Every structure is written in structure tokens, then in C-alpha cells.
Amino acid sequence: xxxxxxxxxxxxxxxxxxxxxxxxxxxxxxxxKSAKEIDASVEAALERFRTEVKGSEEFLKSAKGVLxxxxxxxxxxxxxxxxxxxxxxIDGKTVDYYSTAAASYGFQLGGQKxxxxxxxxxxxxxxxxxxxSGWKAGVDGSVALVTLGAGGSIDTxxxxxxxxxxxxxxxxxxxxxTLEGSKFTKLKR
Numbered sequence: 087x088x089x090x091x092x093x094x095x096x097x098x099x100x101x102x103x104x105x106x107x108x109x110x111x112x113x114x115x116x117x118x119k120s121a122k123e124i125d126a127s128v129e130a131a132l133e134r135f136r137t138e139v140k141g142s143e144e145f146l147k148s149a150k151g152v153l154x155x156x157x158x159x160x161x162x163x164x165x166x167x168x169x170x171x172x173x174x175x176i177d178g179k180t181v182d183y184y185s186t187a188a189a190s191y192g193f194q195l196g197g198q199k200x201x202x203x204x205x206x207x208x209x210x211x212x213x214x215x216x217x218x219s220g221w222k223a224g225v226d227g228s229v230a231l232v233t234l235g236a237g238g239s240i241d242t243x244x245x246x247x248x249x250x251x252x253x254x255x256x257x258x259x260x261x262x263x264t265l266e267g268s269k270f271t272k273l274k275r
Contacts, residue, residue, distance in 0.1 A: 121183060227248065
């Protein structure tokens with residue numbers, strides 16, 4: 087009985103790894119959304135951000151650019167991965183489409199869906215991001231993740247950081263997350 091469980095677990099891990107590998111190697115073919123679909127989900131995520139995150143408007147008004155990645159899916163069993171697609175907006179207009187992908191290994195089980203918003207507060211940070219062929223958080227630039235402060239509001243002291251990140255889900259900002267190692271790649275739409 088125990089032998090069967092071990093074999094099942096090995097097969098499941100192998101299958102998860104193959105599916106993830108295909109998803110990261112061929113993301114445009116496996117998960118491709120149209121520009122219209124991305125735009126609709128970006129608008130919905132931006133509206134949720136404005137209504138659910140107190141103080142978000144202050145960041146958006148100061149932004150040089152905003153990358154919105156709605157419905158990023160993360161899951162895993164020992165081997166994990168995440169993928170999502172979104173849009174970069176400058177002055178309220180979409181200028182480019184991007185995907186994000188990350189892989190992880192270690193003790194993990196389950197999945198989640200989250201929205202990621204990166205706000206570029208400085209022109210140099212935005213320019214570096216846009217000129218990159220595959221920008222990686224923590225390597226090509228640092229992202230200051232915003233957490234909830236007292237009274238459910240965000241810490242506006244991070245307004246002076248070059249790139250400010252928000253990760254939120256069904257119940258507001260998510261706690262104890264990182265974007266380190268996430269790769270952001272420009273899509274052709």
C-alpha cells in the first residue's frame with residue numbers, strides 16, 4: 087500500500103513538473119489571452135485595487151507607470167509555479183502586455199489566485215523595466231512590497247521607493263509574500 091502511494095506521488099510530481107515546464111517554455115501558446123481579454127481583467131483588477139486597498143489612489147496619482155497582472159495562478163506540490171498575464175499602463179492607457187512566471191521548489195501544497203500590481207514611482211525604474219527583454223524581480227530591480235498598517239491602511243512611506251508592489255486576493259492585501267525571482271516578459275499582442 088505504501089509503495090503505491092510513493093509511486094502515485096512520484097507520478098504526480100513528474101506530471102506537475104512537465105505541465106509547469108510546458109507552461110514556462112510555451113506560455114504564449116498554452117495560456118494565451120487576447121488583448122481584449124487582458125484589458126477587461128486589468129480594468130476589473132484596477133477597480134478592486136482602488137476599492138479594497140485604502141490609500142491606493144495616492145500611489146496611482148504619483149505613478150510613472152502601473153503594471154497590473156490580474157488572476158495570477160500559483161500552485162504546486164513540492165515543485166510549484168505561477169503564471170499570469172497583464173498590461174502596463176502609462177497615463178491610464180495600455181502601452182504593453184506582459185506575463186509573469188516563477189518556479190519554486192520545497193515544501194508546498196495547494197494553489198491560490200492573486201492580483202499583482204507594480205507601481206513604478208521613478209522614470210528610470212520604468213525605463214529599465216520596459217527596455218529589458220526579461221525583467222526579474224530582485225535581480226534587475228527591487229520591488230518594495232506594501233503591507234497593511236494600523237487601521238487597514240497602507241504605508242505611504244514607500245512612495246519614495248522606485249518600484250512599489252501590491253499583492254492582493256479575495257480578501258485584500260496578502261501577507262508575507264515575495265516577488266523575488268518572478269520574471270516579467272513582454273508579450274506580443
